[in-house]
Amino acid sequence: MIKxxxxxxxxxxxxxxxxxxxxxxxxxxxxxxxxxxxxxPEQTGMAHLFEHLMFSGSANVEDFDAHVENAGxxxxxxxxxxxxxxxxxxxxxxxxTAFWLESDRMAEPVITQQKLDVQxxxxxxxxxxxxxxxxxxxxxxNFLPLIYQQHSYKWPVIGKNIQQIEAVNLDIANAFHARFxxxxxxxxxxxxxxxxxxxxxxxxxxxxxxxRPAFVSCVIExxxxxxxxxxxxLERDVPLDAIFMAWPMQxxxxxxxxxxxxxxxxxxxxxSSRFYQLLNKEHAVFAELDAHVSGTIDNGTFVVSxxxxxxxxxxxxxxxxxxxxxxxxxxxxxxxxLKVRNKAVTSNRISRLDHSNKAPALAFAAMLGNTxxxxxxxDDYLKVTADDMQKVATEIIQDHKANxxxxxxxxxxx
Amino acid sequence: MIDRSIIPEIETIHKLNPFTPNKVLLDNNTPxxxxxxxxxxxxxxNLVLNAGAKYGSxxxxxxxxxxxxxGSQKYPGNVLVEELDKYGAYLFSSVNNDxxxxxxxxxxxxxxxxxxxxxxxxxxxxxxxxxxxxxxxRSHSALVxxxxxxxxxxxxxxxxxxxxxxxxxxxxxxxxxxQNVKRDDVVRFHSEFYNSNNAFLMVVGDIxxxxxxxxxxxxxxxxxxxxxxxxPKIIDSSPSDKRIILNNPYTQQASVTMGLESIGKKSDDYIxxxxxxxxxxxxxxxxxxxxxREKSGxxxxxxxxxxxxxxxxxxxxxxxxxxxxxxxVEQQILDNxxxxxxxxxxxxxLQRLKNYISGDLLNSFDGLFALDSAFLSTYMYGLxxxxxxxxxxxxxxxxxxxxxxxxxxxxxxxxLSTVIVTQQ
Numbered sequence: 076m077i078k079x080x081x082x083x084x085x086x087x088x089x090x091x092x093x094x095x096x097x098x099x100x101x102x103x104x105x106x107x108x109x110x111x112x113x114x115x116p117e118q119t120g121m122a123h124l125f126e127h128l129m130f131s132g133s134a135n136v137e138d139f140d141a142h143v144e145n146a147g148x149x150x151x152x153x154x155x156x157x158x159x160x161x162x163x164x165x166x167x168x169x170x171x172t173a174f175w176l177e178s179d180r181m182a183e184p185v186i187t188q189q190k191l192d193v194q195x196x197x198x199x200x201x202x203x204x205x206x207x208x209x210x211x212x213x214x215x216x217n218f219l220p221l222i223y224q225q226h227s228y229k230w231p232v233i234g235k236n237i238q239q240i241e242a243v244n245l246d247i248a249n250a251f252h253a254r255f256x257x258x259x260x261x262x263x264x265x266x267x268x269x270x271x272x273x274x275x276x277x278x279x280x281x282x283x284x285x286x287r288p289a290f291v292s293c294v295i296e297x298x299x300x301x302x303x304x305x306x307x308x309l310e311r312d313v314p315l316d317a318i319f320m321a322w323p324m325q326x327x328x329x330x331x332x333x334x335x336x337x338x339x340x341x342x343x344x345x346x347s348s349r350f351y352q353l354l355n356k357e358h359a360v361f362a363e364l365d366a367h368v369s370g371t372i373d374n375g376t377f378v379v380s381x382x383x384x385x386x387x388x389x390x391x392x393x394x395x396x397x398x399x400x401x402x403x404x405x406x407x408x409x410x411x412x413l414k415v416r417n418k419a420v421t422s423n424r425i426s427r428l429d430h431s432n433k434a435p436a437l438a439f440a441a442m443l444g445n446t447x448x449x450x451x452x453x454d455d456y457l458k459v460t461a462d463d464m465q466k467v468a469t470e471i472i473q474d475h476k477a478n479x480x481x482x483x484x485x486x487x488x489x
Numbered sequence: 490m491i492d493r494s495i496i497p498e499i500e501t502i503h504k505l506n507p508f509t510p511n512k513v514l515l516d517n518n519t520p521x522x523x524x525x526x527x528x529x530x531x532x533x534x535n536l537v538l539n540a541g542a543k544y545g546s547x548x549x550x551x552x553x554x555x556x557x558x559x560g561s562q563k564y565p566g567n568v569l570v571e572e573l574d575k576y577g578a579y580l581f582s583s584v585n586n587d588x589x590x591x592x593x594x595x596x597x598x599x600x601x602x603x604x605x606x607x608x609x610x611x612x613x614x615x616x617x618x619x620x621x622x623x624x625x626x627r628s629h630s631a632l633v634x635x636x637x638x639x640x641x642x643x644x645x646x647x648x649x650x651x652x653x654x655x656x657x658x659x660x661x662x663x664x665x666x667x668q669n670v671k672r673d674d675v676v677r678f679h680s681e682f683y684n685s686n687n688a689f690l691m692v693v694g695d696i697x698x699x700x701x702x703x704x705x706x707x708x709x710x711x712x713x714x715x716x717x718x719x720x721p722k723i724i725d726s727s728p729s730d731k732r733i734i735l736n737n738p739y740t741q742q743a744s745v746t747m748g749l750e751s752i753g754k755k756s757d758d759y760i761x762x763x764x765x766x767x768x769x770x771x772x773x774x775x776x777x778x779x780x781x782r783e784k785s786g787x788x789x790x791x792x793x794x795x796x797x798x799x800x801x802x803x804x805x806x807x808x809x810x811x812x813x814x815x816x817x818v819e820q821q822i823l824d825n826x827x828x829x830x831x832x833x834x835x836x837x838x839l840q841r842l843k844n845y846i847s848g849d850l851l852n853s854f855d856g857l858f859a860l861d862s863a864f865l866s867t868y869m870y871g872l873x874x875x876x877x878x879x880x881x882x883x884x885x886x887x888x889x890x891x892x893x894x895x896x897x898x899x900x901x902x903x904x905l906s907t908v909i910v911t912q913q
Binding site: 146175280313 | 493494496500501502526529558559570571573575576577579596619620629631633638738740784785786809811840841842855858
């Protein structure tokens, strides 16, 4: 059980505190409800670029990282399609430094032309390192626009292309901050050796005077119901042919998410899973085979992906995947359900051990409107039955809703 | 309105309270360490063996380690993982140059159910021919994919350059290694190195008397006797090339990897050199990150680290960089080293470094996985846990002069090996 207390400041900032007296450390986490889905389609990659720019300094902080390190801490951030998350982990005695730093850059980041130019270059190198360099690195660039025709999940967090990142100027950057980086669009959580009353006192002290601007709605296009399957075939510099299949499903806050999350564990999480057993044969069709759910807040995806051993064709691969998914719809044994439930319990217990896991988990649950979900979500998983998983497989995995991306290898491994 | 120009006061961390493991000897004198962790009913158990890549070839050591979960004498084929999964247990294994580790994470209520399976997996794997062939095939294609990227390409040249291609730390795996593997070699390696005399156990988590008794009792019942591994002989074969430029047709970036053989953890100067290397490239405020990334924008990340092996150490600096900036970054790395060798760091920069490291040390004992790493990072190298208090003491007293001394004593520029990978 993660014990917590929460308040909301007058300016709309939600603050959650979890006290852990057994650690000398604390993590302050601040989540902004802005992700790539909120971007202008002509300025994609902006949420992630802005995450970098938040480290450029603010009105009273020339060097953000220097202050964190001086306080004995470390920090980082990440951007998703739904939100952007920042965290500082440091000795609990210095927690006020974290409040000062985060409040200053929420209130008034200072982005100069020179810093913008540098961070654009850094992000472009990141783009190359993560997306353009690795074999299969550009899959999401090609897969997402196949799956999503209208919804702004159709471009990846890193951005559609380098040119859009290059085109960002100071006006665009400052306007992005003004629109999305304010207290009523954020959740702050602290986990560690800081008492809740202290957390709330510091939150009020450092964030209380940051004004809540007039609300500007963000219109995100709804994804229409998919009525026909889609397929794309691309030739790439990769060693093995690969298949990526996705079916639309409900969002993170749905029962369907929980049921299909457990279903993908049954299919491919760990060595006794169905997919792993297929890999472990001398004449296996696949070298890698995986199933997972995207877990996005708005409508998500159920994904199966695999890399084919060279002697097998794409059709062999798709046929095998379809076969396996069909088997799941027809029957799931009780021992399989027991396994994935028990694994979920172990994972859940491990996730409660560390303030650096608890802080973002609390912020995420608070963002979705039910902070106590950090404690109750495991119960949702334990309620899932074999029947539930079979039904959800039947609901989601339908031929006319399939999105299939194929990568054919230019110089296939022999 | 709050005045944000007033900076909150900070406390610098001077004292550490490292944990004290409780050591028990099993019937054959194999040590078993218990470390109290967070109070969730979960434990993590590591069986650590002297079975790293240096005792054979890297790909054989890796294959043996990877096959442990694929069935054992008492729990053949799938039965083994089914037995663990039904209790929600996670089985991992890993291997590096010196050690192999087999790990289980389990809820404490199922400890007596999963431990027998765990030991049977570690000591009596089936190693079936068809499963071995399937693993070799997967490893081969994974390595082909890895070799399309700068990191693996660089390391394949860098490690033999630093240590010599016949040195056990200089050997690397190549995809073709996985195409001619003989089952006998795999079985022989396991048989020689995976035994209770060649290992120690470590348990971290919710340690109750019941947990301790269960672990000791089941470990004693599952002894597998054998010999303690002897360190392999070092074959000295320093290569002639100290600088190589490679082309990678698949990359959109260049990369720079530089380094040299260095001191191990047992050296008196290890901690001091480690501190110096952190300033060079071991955290965000380091010289390399600040200059190459934050000022120049040439990279997403650049790192310098002092890597420890059981018998030596390695200083390694590496980065993926903008395609046309490889040689400029190479020069920037050299310039940053020279600057630290010739010019004392400022009081402010030194204090920032000391504060960061002190906080990081405090964080080293925080949580299940941190305690685990902290213990292994000392015991595996023949160190005692006072290593961390010594570290804290050295950091408190560390001076700019000491930093310069370390940079000059242990980073001789003409001994650096360099691999640059360029775009075609």
